Amino acid sequence: MSASTTTAAGTLSGPRSAGQRGLGATRRRRQALVAWGFALPFVIVFAIFMLFPIVGSFAMSFTDFTARDIASPFAVNFVGLQQFFTLFTDTRFLTSLGVTGVFVLVGIPVTMIVALALALALNSGRGRIVAFFRVGFYAPVVTSIVAISVVWRYILQPEGLLNSALAVVGIDGPNWLNDPAFALPSLIMMAVWRNVGTLMVIFLAGLQAVPEDVNEAATMDGASPWRRLISVTLPLLRPTLLLGAVLISVGYLQFFEEAFVMTKGGPLDSTLSVAFYTYQQFGFGEYGLASAASYVLFLAIALISLLQFRLLRSKD
Amino acid sequence: MTTSTAAPAAATAQPRVPRRRRRTRGGGRALTYTVLAVGLGLWLIPFVWMVLGSVKTQGEILRRPPTWWPESPTGDNFAAWFGPLDFGHFFVNSVVVAVVTVLGNMVFCSMVGYALAKMEFPGKKTLFGLVMVTLMVPGVVTFVPLFVMVSKLGLVNTFPGLILPFLTAPIGVFLMRQFMLGIPDPLLEAARLDGAGEWRIFTRIVMPLCGPPLATLGILTFLSSWNNFLWPLVAAQTEEMYTLPVALSLYSTGQNATDYGLLLAGSVLVITPILLLFVFLQRWFIRGVATTGLK
Numbered sequence: 145m146s147a148s149t150t151t152a153a154g155t156l157s158g159p160r161s162a163g164q165r166g167l168g169a170t171r172r173r174r175q176a177l178v179a180w181g182f183a184l185p186f187v188i189v190f191a192i193f194m195l196f197p198i199v200g201s202f203a204m205s206f207t208d209f210t211a212r213d214i215a216s217p218f219a220v221n222f223v224g225l226q227q228f229f230t231l232f233t234d235t236r237f238l239t240s241l242g243v244t245g246v247f248v249l250v251g252i253p254v255t256m257i258v259a260l261a262l263a264l265a266l267n268s269g270r271g272r273i274v275a276f277f278r279v280g281f282y283a284p285v286v287t288s289i290v291a292i293s294v295v296w297r298y299i300l301q302p303e304g305l306l307n308s309a310l311a312v313v314g315i316d317g318p319n320w321l322n323d324p325a326f327a328l329p330s331l332i333m334m335a336v337w338r339n340v341g342t343l344m345v346i347f348l349a350g351l352q353a354v355p356e357d358v359n360e361a362a363t364m365d366g367a368s369p370w371r372r373l374i375s376v377t378l379p380l381l382r383p384t385l386l387l388g389a390v391l392i393s394v395g396y397l398q399f400f401e402e403a404f405v406m407t408k409g410g411p412l413d414s415t416l417s418v419a420f421y422t423y424q425q426f427g428f429g430e431y432g433l434a435s436a437a438s439y440v441l442f443l444a445i446a447l448i449s450l451l452q453f454r455l456l457r458s459k460d
Numbered sequence: 461m462t463t464s465t466a467a468p469a470a471a472t473a474q475p476r477v478p479r480r481r482r483r484t485r486g487g488g489r490a491l492t493y494t495v496l497a498v499g500l501g502l503w504l505i506p507f508v509w510m511v512l513g514s515v516k517t518q519g520e521i522l523r524r525p526p527t528w529w530p531e532s533p534t535g536d537n538f539a540a541w542f543g544p545l546d547f548g549h550f551f552v553n554s555v556v557v558a559v560v561t562v563l564g565n566m567v568f569c570s571m572v573g574y575a576l577a578k579m580e581f582p583g584k585k586t587l588f589g590l591v592m593v594t595l596m597v598p599g600v601v602t603f604v605p606l607f608v609m610v611s612k613l614g615l616v617n618t619f620p621g622l623i624l625p626f627l628t629a630p631i632g633v634f635l636m637r638q639f640m641l642g643i644p645d646p647l648l649e650a651a652r653l654d655g656a657g658e659w660r661i662f663t664r665i666v667m668p669l670c671g672p673p674l675a676t677l678g679i680l681t682f683l684s685s686w687n688n689f690l691w692p693l694v695a696a697q698t699e700e701m702y703t704l705p706v707a708l709s710l711y712s713t714g715q716n717a718t719d720y721g722l723l724l725a726g727s728v729l730v731i732t733p734i735l736l737l738f739v740f741l742q743r744w745f746i747r748g749v750a751t752t753g754l755k
């Protein structure tokens with residue numbers, strides 16, 4: 145479209161000029177200035193509050209920066225990889241890697257399966273009733289974790305609502321949040337509850353893009369509903385499923401807020417995540433160590449995103 | 461409340477079956493809805509339990525086993541928030557932070573989005589590349605230097621300190637740019653030929669077309685600002701500057717840690733505004749998730 149107008153104007157000199165339509169050099173320079181003017185407010189805030197801290201954190205992870213150095217940030221010592229060495233010899237950091245790993249490896253499949261089941265159930269229906277269910281299942285996503293944590297702690301008390309309900313069917317429930325064996329599963333349960341809505345909506349959007357005639361053809365060929373799900377719907381949905389997996393794993397790797405408001409990383413560090421470890425080191429004033437830990441997390445997130453996108457591409 | 465709505469839904473599903481069975485999968489659909497209704501009832505129990513607990517007396521809250529329905533409903537817990545605990549002040553703080561953050565994001569992200577979508581300038585690719593890379597950076601990475609910097613600037617415990625780090629977001633730039641790419645060039649070119657400047661084109665032609673992405677951006681930003689917790693917790697250091705989640709979190713770890721009636725009432729107050737907003741604007745909320753999720 146723009147190529148034809150460019151040719152008409154007689155200034156087609158290469159693919160780069162396609163969008164510029166015969167702008168003279170001065171006009172082009174003027175437009176560049178105007179464009180940077182439009183970008184300026186964003187660029188200033190972005191540079192100061194995003195780029196600078198990202199670079200700063202990277203730099204700090206190679207220094208012995210502590211809370212006392214805030215007064216003179218440039219007087220700190222370069223210590224090379226010392227902070228990273230300290231990290232990987234700290235058993236608490238290794239514990240936090242394990243805790244985050246369990247949270248991610250258990251949390252992601254459970255969240256995805258529940259969300260997919262809801263999306264499939266809602267996709268078969270129409271109209272207001274679907275909107276009603278969608279709103280209901282999505283509601284936990286929009287609520288403040290602090291407010292939600294209050295009621296969940298109340299529900300999970302040794303003699304709280306959950307254990308009273310379990311007692312009715314003859315099960316003696318544990319002390320969920322104070323038992324090292326049950327604290328992490330409790331937080332996973334809560335995270336699933338808070339995140340299913342997001343994936344449900346994404347999966348529903350994906351399901352609505354699956355062409356109906358493919359499923360109809362499979363029905364004509366006598367495929368059972370289960371067979372259609374496994375052989376038709378899920379393969380067509382794979383890009384959406386993988387995107388959902390990336391989104392949710394990036395979120396779950398940063399697992400922090402649930403632990404912060406529910407258990408403070410305890411009992412016995414059984415819910416100490418990497419992000420929580422980082423926050424603790426920040427609290428102790430060990431800024432260099434905290435930065436190093438945050439970059440380990442960043443690296444893990446970047447690697448997993450890359451890996452999942454690679455998987456997404458190679459199978460298509 | 462929810463269990464009571466779930467039960468009649470299950471009951472009325474029964475007589476409807478014969479009528480529906482004329483269509484082939486009606487019976488299956490009724491079963492699906494019944495299961496969904498029961499599931500939703502269980503799903504929403506935390507909210508119901510929160511509301512019920514917020515009107516119970518301290519004595520009833522502590523009773524074991526717990527009572528389901530409040531025996532003698534009381535408004536004392538809410539009265540405490542509106543009286544000595546100064547809920548109104550925290551509420552105003554939360555609103556100020558959220559509204560300024562939303563407006564900042566709408567204006568700044570649209571402006572840079574317009575430049576990235578519709579203009580040519582040196583550094584354009586680098587700028588967009590940087591925005592995309594930072595989408596992946598977890599918040600915990602910027603947290604420490606951000607705090608050091610905000611302390612150096614003397615902004616701890618001020619509104620600018622609470623707001624500035626969130627005044628623009630890479631996701632907002634991405635959202636606005638993607639939408640503006642779809643605005644046809646001839647429309648802007650015609651205005652340019654008529655002698656309109658870029659600012660005029662941006663405010664009179666581009667922005668009026670940008671309703672959908674602005675709604676999405678506004679809702680997502682408001683939501684994350686309203687629920688934001690960790691940054692205000694370290695950046696707001698006196699009661700004067702607390703936002704709602706910070707106030708609630710500090711009360712729930714302090715001397716009131718076991719006063720569940722009071723804390724549940726606080727929770728109700730924190731989530732009610734956002735839940736109301738969500739119910740009224742649910743179409744936009746959900747569209748926002750679907751578009752940003754499927755970027």
